[in-house]
Amino acid sequence: MTSPTSSLRSLALSDRYRSDQEDVVANFYVPAFSVATAYSRAVGYFTSTSLALFARGIEAFAERGGTMRLVASPHLNEDDIIDIERGYDVRAVIERATLRELDVEQRETVLDGLGLLGRLIAEGRLDIKLAFVEQEGRIGIYHEKIGVFRDAVGDMVGFTGSSNETYGGLMANFESVEVYRGWVAGDGARALRLEADFQALWSNQTPHLSVERFPDVARNRLIELGANRPQASLPGRDNALTPPPIVTTGRAQLTIPERLTVRPYQREAIESWLTHRGRGILKMATGTGKTKTAMIAATQLANVLRQREEPLIVLVLAPLQHLVDQWLTEVESFGVRPVAVYESSQKWLPIVEDQLNEARMGQRSVVAIVATNSSFAGDKFQSVLSRISQPLLIIADEAHNLGSSTYRSALPPNATYRLALSATPERWFDDEGTDALIDYFGPVVFELGLGAAIELGALCRYLYVPLLVELNDDETNLYVDLTSQIAKRLSAGDSLEDADPDSPMGFLLRQRAGVLGHAEGKLAQLRSDVRVRADSWFQLVYCAEGRRPTEPGDPPGANQLQDVMNLVGNQLQLSAHSYVSETPRAERKVLLRRFGTGDDLRVLVAMRCLDEGVDIPDARVGYLLASSSNPRQFIQRRGRLLRRADGKEQAEILDYLAVPQAGTPINFDVERALLKRELERANEFGKLSKNYEMTLEVLRPLKERYQLMDM
Structure with a gap:
């Protein structure tokens, strides 16, 4: 019989144990096991390793004839859950899942622990049951964590808290346990309530929970293992049960790459976002490293959640597939292989479902998903998104695109953390969409403009050369x-x-912009400018979209991109290639790689591409044959050219501005209003350049003609 000096009451137990102050295992679990005679424990989930760790803690307890009851959640994968929801035999599915876990190849120390459990089961001193949530036809994960110790004189200790009987729960993570001693006033009622909760659970009388016996086949597997394993002492708190080095992507963690230097402004941006409780917009100039800043923030957040034994679901949204491809590479450089969500859902849906289920089960600390905006807004992904209950971080690249009515209505309300990235988060002529983005993501919490970025050295300096070309x-x-x-x-x-x-006005404005963008005189000027730079590498040409407008009834006009390719490739004999929206993704990667070598492809000629997000830091010369009046487009294009690269000291931007011939009879007020918008763009380009005086000198005659000298 247990003496009073070896009872629970004799222990100097605290009412709380926390990892920052003491060793939870050594100071609470081990002393309690040393005097208790009965142990009832409900934990969130079990794996083979966690069962072995459980065994290590109860070896001495078992030698004194102690009895144990354990309730855990089976490790159900998505197929198991679907089968149960479709009406398959529950016990058969649980048996399959349990055997799958036990059949995983294990190290010797884990097998020793499982062998002890098998012997305890054979002796009738350990019973295990498996619990899962079953409500309205849906299956969920049982994740409660309570326990009760009893000793021979009838004293009890109840406890609840963050610890699981897992390697992470007992040995690696930051944990806290609240303890209720049955003989202490105020604690006794709580301890009894925990015991009653466990008893209801064990008797399968808890609403919305289904509790099943441990499968006989799995039970026999453990008993057989116990009979065949040597009864060696199990290791204590050393490295014997430490998991081997992580090599599977499923157990990888976000880590900052060793060669990445976090810039002070990136650190400031992340701190500001975290201060705003993980919500907000980073308004950072194109080329200043928004992607890396976001991934560093995600890594910091994942580290905090891992201390709480919580997973992090990271969902990156990007407007275009080639941007998704770039994000995939970036995320993987931080240590986690992400799932690409675009094209056929048959490719990505099973993988996403499996990884999310592993996160729910505690088997995966980070799930990273990168989706195009269109796939994100689709019904299949929205269904998956609505079922996520773990901490969710949304990273929106080029976030302004999500302000449309279609996309903003798809943004998940269950995202705890939200981070929007854009050099220009304000939507052009869409205050409602801009307000919706701020309402969802939060305010701008950090801003780094182009001028500041150049001064900090995050972007390179540049020359701006405006060129006036008269219409024929x-x-x-x-x-x-x-x-x-x-x-x-x-x-x-x-x-x-x-x-x-x-609208009719919108059509007329597009036609007018088409006349200016496709002005024939630009080709002659371009020929002269490219010939001067024929020996230079890393050149980009941005062409006008579509074809040159013509009078009603006339045949369609020429395609500027084709004209430029003929001029640069055939007439000037420079290695050039087109880069358009129809260019396949695989070919785009090859073209960018060839362009970046500096000894193969001299000129890329683009139309409706090379704007948002494309990473081409080596680009040094840009010819802007046409730009829309939307400030976002020219800001993006300028940003493409100002990214830093080895050996790149400055960039050069040549901007071709078509104007009507002097003396043309035209409505002065209308022309002045229209021209003002285009001069604002040229002025924006010029004021941060190294040669702003040149911009002012070139534009002066035009400003004088239209009385715009105050610009």
Whole structure:
């Protein structure tokens, strides 16, 4: 019989144990096991390793004839859950899952621990049951953590807290346990309540929980193992049960790459975001490392959650597939292999479901998913997203794209942490969409403009060369006619500032921009400029979209991209290649790699590409044959050219501005209003350049003509 000096009451137990102050295992579990005669424990989940660790803690307890009851959650994968929900025999599915876990190849120390459990089961001193949530036809994970010790004189200790009987729960993580001593006033009722909760659980009388006996086949497997394993003493708190080095992607953790230097402004941005409880917008100039900043923030967050034994689900959203590909590479450099969500759901859906289930079971600390905006908004992914109950971080790249009515309605309300990235988060002529982004992600918590980024050395300095090109006679006639029609629309009450792209005014403005963008004189000027730089590598040409506008009834005009490719590749005999939206992703990677070598592909000619997110830091010369009046486009294009690279001291931007011939009879007020928007872009480019005086000198005659000297 247990003496009073070897009872629970004789122990100097605290009411709380916390990893920052003491060893939870050595100061609580081991003393309690040394005097208790009965132990009831409900934990979140079990694996073979966790069962072995459980055995290590109860060896001396078992030698004195102690009895144990253990309730744990079976390690169900997505197939198991689906089978149960479809009505398959529950016990058969649980048996399959349990055997799958026991059949995993184990080290000798784990097998020794499982062997002890088998012997205890054979002697009738250990019983195990498995619990899972079953509610409204859906299966969930049982994740409660309670325990009760009893001794021979009837005293009891109940406890609850963050620890699991797992390697992470008992040995590696930061843990805390609340302890209720039955003989202490105020504690006794709580301890009894925990015991009653466990008894209801053991008797399968807890609403919405299903509790099943440990499968006979698995029980026999353990008993057989116990009979065959030597009865050696199990190791204590040393490295014998420490898991081997992690090599599987499923157990990988986010870590900052060793060769990555975190810049002071990136650290400031992350600290500001964390201060705002993990929500906010980083408004950082293109090329300043928003992607890496976001991944560093995600790593910091994952570290905090891992201390609490909580997983982190990271969902990165990007507008285009090639940006998803870039993010996949970036995330993997931080130690976790992400799942790409685009194209057929048959490729990504099973993987996403399996990894999320592993996170729910505590088998995966980080799940990383990178999705295109369109796949993210699709029904299949939205269904997956709605079922995530673990901490979820949304990282929105080029976040302004999510302000559309379609995408913003798909943003998940269950995302605890939200991080938006954009050099230009404000949506052009869409205050409602901008407000919706701020409402969801939070305010701008950090801003790094282009000028500051250049001063900090995050971006390189640049020369800006505006070039005025006059329209020819045919272009001038068409331009004057379009301007006249625009003036009539303005007189009828239409506005330049908020014209719907699909409205008559929107059509006229696009046609006018097409005339300017496709001005024939730009090709002659481009020939001269490229010939001067024929020996330079890393050159980009941005072409006007579509074809040159023509008078009604005339055949379609020329395609500027084709004209430029003919000029650069055939006439000037420079190695060049087009880069357009139709270029396959695999070919794009090859082109960018060839371009970056500096000895193969001299010029890339783009149309509707090489704007958002494409990483081409080696680019040094940019020819802007056309740019929309949307500030986002020219900001993105400038950012492509200002990224730093080895041997790159500065960039050069040549901006081709088409203007009507001097003396052209045209509506002065309308032309002045339209021209003002284009000069604002040129002024924005010029004011941060190394040669701003040149910009002012070139634009002065035009400003004087249209009375815009105050710009």
